[in-house]
């Protein structure tokens with residue numbers, strides 16, 4: 151909760167991501183930039199609300215950038231001007247930002263710069279399980295990994311200090327289980343702080359990264375990292391705990407907590423090296439730890455990153471992912487680590503985990519399947535329904551967002567989903583090689599994030615496809631953050647909304663139609679005409695996210711229009727089988743609408759071939775004939 155994050159001092163119960171946000175405030179951050187992405191989003195959302203709430207008391211700048219590369223550039227600029235800055239993103243966001251990151255490492259930070267990378271072992275909400283510690287190695291930047299919510303906060307400050315001490319960008323690596331865990335955190339006082347602009351100090355010999363400059367800076371960077379490695383070998387964020395026997399554990403980040411609990415369950419007290427600096431690896435410390443041991447189990451998520459180092463650095467028998475003592479894939483927990491440790495020590499786990507897992511598998515079969523579905527009233531469902539009605543056979547590259555659910559039955563409107571913006575680039579490629587019409591789908595936030603360059607490419611190279619932009623006026627998937635199309639900013643100020651249709655027309659696209667997907671007839675018609683068009687055609691399917699719409703209705707004291715299934719229903723099941731709205735159910739032999747779920751979009755009433763779904767009679771009375779103005783989701787119909 152924001153109140154806890156903004157407490158003056160004392161203790162607070164914080165989410166891992168809130169603790170990171172608090173850490174940034176305690177460190178006196180000046181500029182924060184982010185593009186949302188689970189599991190990092192709450193860092194930005196917390197700092198967004200903090201920025202507004204703390205105005206005049208603790209001033210800093212916070213923005214939702216249009217993508218992660220821009221976020222790092224914004225924060226890097228502040229660092230070059232001597233300000234403390236931070237950028238936060240999910241792990242795949244670092245792929246987008248990596249271009250600037252590699253060069254920034256050469257140039258070096260001036261004000262402290264921290265990049266928070268939130269990795270996602272087990273891919274709870276991601277397309278891959280990449281381990282971003284490799285970025286630290288590849289880009290030559292330190293990577294620090296906390297093991298608790300307390301450390302998540304404290305290490306932010308440490309990362310700023312490290313960054314300033316060595317003039318280097320620093321990565322703080324967190325992941326789902328830590329970002330979304332809660333814990334009691336000892337706070338440091340929140341100092342009063344003004345935001346002051348500084349004079350720009352030109353430094354072209356560093357900041358203009360020409361080959362001649364870069365050559366010089368490369369060797370400086372190698373030197374800095376060597377010094378940082380020595381420093382981190384003595385840093386008290388890494389430590390050795392004594393224990394019995396000649397087998398020890400190297401536990402990285404949150405795996406330290408798992409390892410400690412696993413040891414407790416097994417009733418063993420063996421030596422532990424708790425590692426928080428992942429890169430540069432504290433080689434001296436690892437060598438010191440290994441010198442007393444014959445066997446070491448390395449516990450880390452996701453890749454055998456430290457394990458490889460330990461194998462290279464020491465002569466001991468190393469156990470971990472590479473020899474199957476711990477799994478190569480998916481998130482760890484106490485049970486996983488306990489089993490790996492028991493095997494290493496040649497003892498039995500405290501519980502018969504295999505039997506429990508087997509029982510779990512048996513029970514899982516009994517549970518009814520719950521496939522993910524669009525929310526009731528989601529405009530994306532209507533758009534995918536319209537696409538399906540407009541064309542029988544088509545190649546359908548899709549993208550990442552709530553609308554990826556369009557891949558599921560009954561819509562089956564997404565043939566590919568790879569990474570943000572890829573729908574449009576893939577549409578370019580497909581339009582060269584496939585016979586069928588190509589209809590790509592992309593969300594509004596994704597369009598601004600990574601769709602723009604691919605669409606420019608499509609215009610330039612005379613590609614021939616339809617791009618349906620699903621504009622629900624928000625970044626829905628990650629928790630309704632604003633984006634350039636909506637004109638709201640991170641610190642609560644108004645921004646200038648960038649019009650998608652103007653941008654698209656400005657690219658030279660002549661076929662641009664804006665439709666409301668709740669109006670199915672018009673939407674189907676626009677898509678059909680777009681398919682006939684030779685060249686790039688854009689259909690903007692615009693209707694506010696149903697969750698936001700309902701929230702606004704409730705706030706404004708507006709009623710939700712109610713629909714009912716009348717006796718004209720012939721049980722043809724078109725509404726259930728082809729639209730699959732969670733608010734429509736089949737109960738006691740009848741199709742019915744669950745009024746607790748229905749948001750009154752009315753799409754089902756338009757789908758029904760028998761016109762059997764109607765606005766409730768008492769609703770019509772309530773609406774007193776003024777129906778259109780009451781149900782218009784955009785409040786666009788007014789009494790004169």
Ligand SMILES: Cc1ncc(C[n+]2csc(CCOP(=O)(O)OP(=O)(O)O)c2C)c(N)n1
Pocket residue numbers: 185186187188218240242243246550551552553570592593594595596597620622624625626627628
């Ligand atoms: C590089 C990258 N950054 C962030 C994300 C997280 N993410 C997934 S979809 C999405 C945007 C969704 O917004 P939008 O395109 O408007 O579609 P909506 O969910 O609102 O339907 C984001 C930020 C990601 N998957 N990849």
